[in-house]
Amino acid sequence: MRLIGLVLLLLAAGLFVMFGTDPLGAVLFRLDPGILNLVQAVVQRYLLPMLWDDVLLPVLEAPAFVAPAVLGSGFALLGWMRARG
Numbered sequence: 440m441r442l443i444g445l446v447l448l449l450l451a452a453g454l455f456v457m458f459g460t461d462p463l464g465a466v467l468f469r470l471d472p473g474i475l476n477l478v479q480a481v482v483q484r485y486l487l488p489m490l491w492d493d494v495l496l497p498v499l500e501a502p503a504f505v506a507p508a509v510l511g512s513g514f515a516l517l518g519w520m521r522a523r524g
Contacts, residue, residue, distance in 0.1 A: 447511025
Protein backbone atom coordinates (compact mmCIF):
# COMPACT_ATOMS: atom_id res chain seq x y z
CA MET A 440 0.00 0.00 0.00
CA ARG A 441 2.76 2.43 0.89
CA LEU A 442 4.57 1.65 -2.37
CA ILE A 443 1.43 2.35 -4.42
CA GLY A 444 0.98 5.59 -2.49
CA LEU A 445 4.56 6.61 -3.15
CA VAL A 446 4.27 5.86 -6.87
CA LEU A 447 1.07 7.91 -7.11
CA LEU A 448 2.65 10.80 -5.23
CA LEU A 449 5.63 10.72 -7.59
CA LEU A 450 3.21 10.68 -10.53
CA ALA A 451 1.45 13.71 -9.08
CA ALA A 452 4.75 15.55 -8.72
CA GLY A 453 5.66 14.69 -12.32
CA LEU A 454 2.29 15.89 -13.59
CA PHE A 455 2.71 19.14 -11.69
CA VAL A 456 6.16 19.70 -13.20
CA MET A 457 5.02 18.82 -16.74
CA PHE A 458 1.58 20.44 -16.87
CA GLY A 459 1.42 22.85 -13.93
CA THR A 460 -2.17 23.55 -12.98
CA ASP A 461 -3.76 22.52 -16.29
CA PRO A 462 -7.04 20.62 -15.76
CA LEU A 463 -6.92 16.84 -15.98
CA GLY A 464 -9.42 16.89 -18.85
CA ALA A 465 -7.18 19.17 -20.92
CA VAL A 466 -4.15 16.96 -20.27
CA LEU A 467 -6.05 13.82 -21.28
CA PHE A 468 -7.34 15.57 -24.41
CA ARG A 469 -3.77 16.50 -25.37
CA LEU A 470 -2.64 12.89 -24.93
CA ASP A 471 -5.61 11.26 -26.71
CA PRO A 472 -8.48 13.41 -28.01
CA GLY A 473 -10.97 10.52 -28.19
CA ILE A 474 -10.54 9.19 -24.67
CA LEU A 475 -12.94 11.63 -23.01
CA ASN A 476 -15.79 10.74 -25.39
CA LEU A 477 -15.15 7.04 -24.86
CA VAL A 478 -15.10 7.34 -21.08
CA GLN A 479 -18.24 9.48 -21.07
CA ALA A 480 -20.10 7.00 -23.27
CA VAL A 481 -19.07 4.01 -21.15
CA VAL A 482 -19.92 5.71 -17.86
CA GLN A 483 -23.29 7.03 -19.02
CA ARG A 484 -24.34 3.86 -20.83
CA TYR A 485 -23.06 1.06 -18.60
CA LEU A 486 -22.73 2.76 -15.21
CA LEU A 487 -24.73 5.53 -13.58
CA PRO A 488 -25.30 8.53 -15.88
CA MET A 489 -25.18 10.94 -12.95
CA LEU A 490 -21.73 9.57 -12.05
CA TRP A 491 -20.34 11.48 -15.03
CA ASP A 492 -21.86 14.82 -14.02
CA ASP A 493 -21.48 14.60 -10.26
CA VAL A 494 -18.13 12.82 -9.85
CA LEU A 495 -16.04 12.64 -12.99
CA LEU A 496 -16.55 16.15 -14.37
CA PRO A 497 -15.28 17.84 -11.18
CA VAL A 498 -12.27 15.50 -11.23
CA LEU A 499 -11.58 16.38 -14.88
CA GLU A 500 -11.84 20.10 -14.09
CA ALA A 501 -9.35 19.89 -11.21
CA PRO A 502 -5.61 20.30 -11.84
CA ALA A 503 -4.05 17.14 -13.24
CA PHE A 504 -1.87 16.46 -10.21
CA VAL A 505 -4.71 16.54 -7.66
CA ALA A 506 -6.28 13.12 -8.35
CA PRO A 507 -3.05 11.07 -8.05
CA ALA A 508 -1.96 13.19 -5.08
CA VAL A 509 -5.19 12.49 -3.19
CA LEU A 510 -5.14 8.78 -4.04
CA GLY A 511 -1.43 8.51 -3.24
CA SER A 512 -1.89 10.22 0.11
CA GLY A 513 -4.77 7.89 0.95
CA PHE A 514 -2.82 4.75 0.04
CA ALA A 515 0.27 5.96 1.92
CA LEU A 516 -1.81 6.74 5.00
CA LEU A 517 -3.56 3.37 4.88
CA GLY A 518 -0.23 1.59 4.47
CA TRP A 519 1.27 3.51 7.36
CA MET A 520 -1.71 2.77 9.60
CA ARG A 521 -1.63 -0.90 8.63
CA ALA A 522 2.11 -1.14 9.37
CA ARG A 523 1.66 0.41 12.80
CA GLY A 524 -0.84 -2.25 13.70
